[in-house]
Amino acid sequence: AQTVTQSQPEMSVQEAETVTLSCTYDTSESDYYLFWYKQPPSRQMILVIRQEAYKQQNATENRFSVNFQKAAKSFSLKISDSQLGDAAMYFCAFINGGSQGNLIFGKGTKLSVKP
Amino acid sequence: DTEVTQTPKHLVMGMTNKKSLKCEQHMGHRAMYWYKQKAKKPPELMFVYSYEKLSINESVPSRFSPECPNSSLLNLHLHALQPEDSALYLCASSQDPSAVYTEAFFGQGTRLTVV
Numbered sequence: 001a002q003t004v005t006q007s008q009p010e011m012s013v014q015e016a017e018t019v020t021l022s023c024t025y026d027t028s029e030s031d032y033y034l035f036w037y038k039q040p041p042s043r044q045m046i047l048v049i050r051q052e053a054y055k056q057q058n059a060t061e062n063r064f065s066v067n068f069q070k071a072a073k074s075f076s077l078k079i080s081d082s083q084l085g086d087a088a089m090y091f092c093a094f095i096n097g098g099s100q101g102n103l104i105f106g107k108g109t110k111l112s113v114k115p
Numbered sequence: 116d117t118e119v120t121q122t123p124k125h126l127v128m129g130m131t132n133k134k135s136l137k138c139e140q141h142m143g144h145r146a147m148y149w150y151k152q153k154a155k156k157p158p159e160l161m162f163v164y165s166y167e168k169l170s171i172n173e174s175v176p177s178r179f180s181p182e183c184p185n186s187s188l189l190n191l192h193l194h195a196l197q198p199e200d201s202a203l204y205l206c207a208s209s210q211d212p213s214a215v216y217t218e219a220f221f222g223q224g225t226r227l228t229v230v
Contacts, residue, residue, distance in 0.1 A: 035218065043203060045158070045221035091157055102171065103219060105157035 002027045004094050006106035013082045014114050020067075021077045021109045023092030031097030034068070034075045039108075040088040048090070051075065053097075079111075087113045121206050121222035129230055130196060136225045138189040138206030147189040148219065149181060150205040158205055164189060196229045203227070 004025045013019035025034070036048040051059045051068050059066050063083075067076045079086055092106040119140045128134050138147065145166050150158035163171035164183040178200075180192040189206055203226050207219040 037221075042223065043205075043226075044223040045205065045207075045219075047218050047220075050218055102160055102163065103158075108155075108157055 002029075002094065002096070002104050004092050004104050004106035006090075006092050006109050008109045009107070010110045010112070012112045012114060013079070013086075015082055015084060017082055018078060018080045019082055019111065021079075021090055021092075021111070023075045023077070023106055025073050025075060025092070025094045027073070027094065027096070029096045033095050033097065034066075035093040035095075035103070036064070036066070036075075036077045037091045037093055037105075038086075038088045039091065040085075045091070049077065082113050084113050084115060087111055119206055119208055119220050119222035121204075121225050123225060124223065125226045125228075127228045127230060128193065128196065130198070132196075133192070133194045135193065136191040136204055136206075136227075138191075138222055139187055140208045140220070141187055142208065142220065143186075143210075144208035144220070145186060145211050146209045147183065148207040148209075149189070149191055150207065152203040152205055152224070154202075162191075193227075196227075198229050201227055201229045 006023050032053045034051045037045045038048050039045050049059050049061045049064050058068050063080045065078045089108045089110050091108045093103045095103050122137045147164045149161040151161050152158040160173050161175045162181045167183045178195050182190040203224045205224045206222040209219045
């Protein structure tokens with residue numbers, strides 16, 4: 001079975017500080033993709049960052065970066081210089097390369113940003 | 116245009132009503148999805164349409180009936196729902212189900228309440 005585990009139901013960070021959200025996954029496939037989605041109170045799921053499993057280099061998008069450890073099946077998200085607008089639910093998600101779009105989500109981490 | 120538009124944003128319906136949720140995208144995406152999200156839970160896949168054909172039905176009760184009239188539109192017809200069907204219903208689309216997976220774009224969802 002393919003699973004995604006987010007072990008931190010809630011996290012809190014001070015504005016301008018750095019926070020890391022953890023995610024582990026389990027799969028026997030070699031071709032897959034990993035994502036972090038953000039869901040603010042507006043409800044829309046917004047893609048934060050994606051990582052292809054075949055790429056060794058960690059993905060970065062401005063203040064967001066990942067630490068992808070393929071052997072350990074770990075995919076953590078680091079948010080630098082946290083801003084109030086980063087407060088949201090963050091979901092780690094996984095999909096097999098040959099899948100027809102069946103994203104498998106973790107249970108989410110609720111991030112609060114303190115001013 | 117990178118939007119997935121869902122209407123209505125909110126819907127309250129009785130258990131004997133028939134209603135429909137609508138989803139529209141103009142990105143040329145050929146895969147479209149319905150997800151159900153209960154409060155404080157991750158989204159759960161309901162249906163996948165690939166090139167306007169239903170390709171995945173995740174054992175969803177028949178009171179939910181999807182329809183894909185064309186490549187830009189996805190509907191979810193609702194009939195004889197139960198109060199436990201109250202949830203946020205998210206629509207998503209992705210580029211090409213047969214190609215290398217890119218990302219899924221999500222709409223803002225329809226908040227459904229069944230009374």
